[in-house]
């Protein structure tokens with residue numbers, strides 16, 4: 001039976017989902033690129049500044065789980081439009097709050113932005129998993145993250161420039177709200193791409209339904225995460241208890257390892273300026289290195305995962321490399337470019353392995369919920385880390401304790417990775433195998449079971 005992953009238009013879907021997410025990532029990292037001007041204009045301490053990230057993540061300790069359920073129950077189309085509209089609204093409120101010098105409104109804006117932002121990553125990953133299932137999934141997710149991360153990198157370059165010079169006749173210079181308003185226009189671009197994707201999905205539904213009718217297969221019921229297959233069973237929260245041990249270990253790994261990457265980026269400019277005595281502009285450029293490296297090599301890392309497997313090994317090695325990076329930032333004076341490049345490489349290896357791994361250990365009909373739950377737990381880490389980091393920085397007066405803390409968290413990620421390798425090996429080692437070989441083995445197994453059942457019914 002023909003599926004979405006058999007269609008060439010999956011590449012258009014990849015471009016659209018990537019650009020949609022790039023708009024979200026661009027704005028997520030907005031405060032990091034404007035850290036000093038924001039703190040100056042709104043008179044914020046480090047803790048208050050970091051709260052702009054924590055409030056993004058607080059609602060997401062729960063919301064993406066329901067976002068994922070919504071994706072599985074109502075489909076990707078409605079969820080996509082809902083979540084993109086929410087980031088447009090949130091960014092608008094955030095920019096207005098900063099323009100009005102109202103920290104409380106700015107916090108509300110970041111909260112609303114977060115309510116859409118993380119569930120958007122869930123629906124985007126689910127759409128990519130559905131359209132690339134059994135094909136170039138890790139490559140597609142890697143390329144998607146590349147474009148999204150380019151959003152972060154462009155943000156690091158464009159936001160300080162717009163802050164400095166404004167947009168003639170439109171946005172005044174030396175005003176952080178100008179840069180944030182520019183970010184609002186970027187979210188409108190994401191909305192435009194989401195509407196284009198909606199049209200494409202509707203046309204694909206019609207095409208596949210007609211195709212299935214011709215093949216006398218079951219009609220297409222709706223566009224759930226299970227894609228073009230006829231799905232009648234609905235995922236419910238209770239089904240979470242059937243997720244495997246590998247899934248839970250992947251989720252714990254995701255929360256601890258990402259907690260050493262994304263929250264580091266929020267304070268990277270401060271770490272670099274404090275340790276190496278460079279200006280904000282130079283620090284902003286330097287801090288874009290990890291995301292830039294990751295953006296450049298994500299598709300290659302993804303291809304390596306598609307061709308070689310070794311997902312569980314790769315995500316353990318990625319965590320170990322991140323621990324080394326943070327220790328070197330805490331205790332050595334090596335040129336800062338080295339640990340930043342190493343961070344980009346390890347982040348990319350980790351991201352290329354973790355997201356496709358989740359798609360491999362859960363059933364198709366639970367994909368949105370699984371991504372949602374992982375993202376929810378991940379946000380627990382992303383909500384608490386900035387507070388811990390801000391408090392450590394405010395109490396010790398330097399970033400050394402912060403870096404040692406990041407390294408310890410990464411080491412927990414190594415331990416979880418080792419446990420994952422053991423558990424997965426006992427369960428057949430699917431995560432470290434190539435997906436196509438894994439599919440072939442599963443098909444062989446199904447055929448043997450079917451033959452057994454047929455022989456059984458004939459002998460009765």
Ligand SMILES: NCCCC[C@H](N)C(=O)NCC(=O)O
Nearest residue numbers: 024025028117121145351375
């Ligand atoms: N919007 C920035 C935070 C992204 C969090 C998201 N759940 C995620 O982890 N995405 C993958 C990545 O590597 O950024």
